[in-house]
Amino acid sequence: MAEIYRDKTGTTLTFDVVGATVTKAEFIRGNDIVSTVTGNPSVVVPYAITKTDGPFWVKWFFALEGADHVRVEEHNVVTPYFTQAELVAWDGDFGALTSDRVKYLEGLIRHIIETYTNTHFGFREGSTTVFGTGGPVMYSSERILGFTGSSTGYSILNDGYGIGHGTGGGYIESAVVPPNDGFNTSEVNVKIPIEEERAFGGYVPARFHKGIAYPISGYFGWASVPEAVKAAALQLAEAFTCDESLWRERYIKSVRAADWRFDFSEEAFRSTGSLVADQLLDPYVRIGFAAV
Numbered sequence: 001m002a003e004i005y006r007d008k009t010g011t012t013l014t015f016d017v018v019g020a021t022v023t024k025a026e027f028i029r030g031n032d033i034v035s036t037v038t039g040n041p042s043v044v045v046p047y048a049i050t051k052t053d054g055p056f057w058v059k060w061f062f063a064l065e066g067a068d069h070v071r072v073e074e075h076n077v078v079t080p081y082f083t084q085a086e087l088v089a090w091d092g093d094f095g096a097l098t099s100d101r102v103k104y105l106e107g108l109i110r111h112i113i114e115t116y117t118n119t120h121f122g123f124r125e126g127s128t129t130v131f132g133t134g135g136p137v138m139y140s141s142e143r144i145l146g147f148t149g150s151s152t153g154y155s156i157l158n159d160g161y162g163i164g165h166g167t168g169g170g171y172i173e174s175a176v177v178p179p180n181d182g183f184n185t186s187e188v189n190v191k192i193p194i195e196e197e198r199a200f201g202g203y204v205p206a207r208f209h210k211g212i213a214y215p216i217s218g219y220f221g222w223a224s225v226p227e228a229v230k231a232a233a234l235q236l237a238e239a240f241t242c243d244e245s246l247w248r249e250r251y252i253k254s255v256r257a258a259d260w261r262f263d264f265s266e267e268a269f270r271s272t273g274s275l276v277a278d279q280l281l282d283p284y285v286r287i288g289f290a291a292v
Helices: 084-090 092-096 099-117 149-153 194-199 227-239 244-250 275-284
Strands: 003-005 012-014 021-029 032-038 042-044 054-064 067-078 123-131 144-147 154-157 162-165 213-221 252-256 261-264
Touching: 084 092, 084 099, 084 227, 099 227, 099 275, 144 149, 144 154, 149 154, 149 213, 227 275
Parallel strands: 003 067
Antiparallel strands: 012 042, 021 032, 021 054, 054 067, 123 213, 144 213, 154 162, 252 261
């Protein structure tokens, strides 16, 4: 599997089975064939693939030893948390690294940050499924930037992690179930206590059926990596080459020169390894959950 940076153009993938004659290659995302290239063992990944994050597949059709064959390869488009130019601008010493080493370092730090925050800071267009809670708000594990298609009737709440009915803060006058969810509208026109009705200014909150799956289509993630996340990524890059003066940022509480004994803070085992990076990332930490 290859990782390709979002918005990158000109990336080439090559079919590497010796002696094979490639007749066709299809680029597939989701259930759609995005592009087809014929008769070439080296193909350029189209921008239609790299413009958003997420997995894609290349389906190779080839002939070998008198028979036709098909092979499918999976690759992934990701948003980098820093570029080589940004890294060198941060610290000129990184200018000695090759582009491959910078890409390796960025990928390593990206995975550390995503593990710590339980958040991906890329951008994708597609769909997901959320589950009704029995209340007027559903919760998404992915940050929602906007809705598309039949989902445009919803509203975005809680910095993108909440979904409500309508466009007026998530509340509408009558309890209406989105079409094609398998329920009649009348089934959710339940009586609401008068105190709750007053709390919403006379409007009855629309309810999402508990445990029912609601398909959501739209734009997810972040249009660009937040500056605090970029700064944390650069701090971590520097931490990988730090000297003794930066040990304290790695949660080392003390160093005994006589026998070089290190005393670690317990935070070292539940953090990125850098105090500064943790503080920059803390506002973005999400606690994982599953709504059923």
